Amino acid sequence: MAPTAAGVCGESLFRQPRVTVDKLTLVLTALLGHVNCLTSSSDGDVVHTTASFLLCCLYVALLRNSSRRFSTTLGAQGGEKWRKEHGLPRSGTEYGPLTDLPDWSFADGRAAPPMKGQLRRKQEREVIARRIVMLNAEMDRGMDRWKEKQDEAKRLEEHKESLLFKPKGKLLLKKKKPQSQEP
Helix, strand or coil: CCCCHHHHHCCCCCCCCCECHHHHHHHHHHHHHHHHHHHHHCCCHHHHHHHHHHHHHHHHHHHHHECCCCCCCCCCCCCHHHHHHCCCCCCCCCCCHHHHCCCCECCCCCECCCCHHHHHHHHHHHHHHHHHHHHHHHHHHHHHHHHHHHHHHHHHHHHHHHHCCCCCCHHHHHHHHHHHHCC
């Protein structure tokens, strides 16, 4: 005869409305030890299969009745897409008045001292702002350097053209005539 839930542990697990995860671990450890005893003392696979099936059924039942629920789905915050579309942070706790402003103030109107999280966020923002300014200055220097190189290349090209042979004689006269006729 296959052992029942009450026979294995000495008490019924299904009567309790909630079973904590620690109890679940203890019960499963006891059941695993019991399954080993059953297989070593009995005549083989039939008892082991029945005990394994019972173990699986108990495990599923304990998970359904446990106080801590296990989730196998990806945790996605609701409204994240809407917030991004409207230019808001991904979640409501990243920045904004609820996270940046103090939680309380003195009765006479003085501001409360900043909390650790506020100081940390302020410091992180300062580091990011400094980095942005530094990268912006680097980009400006890079653009100026690129323009200087372009101007230098243009000047060098004009200098090379000025060193080329110049038209002489009739070619020079032909070139000058159209200019004099235009005005």
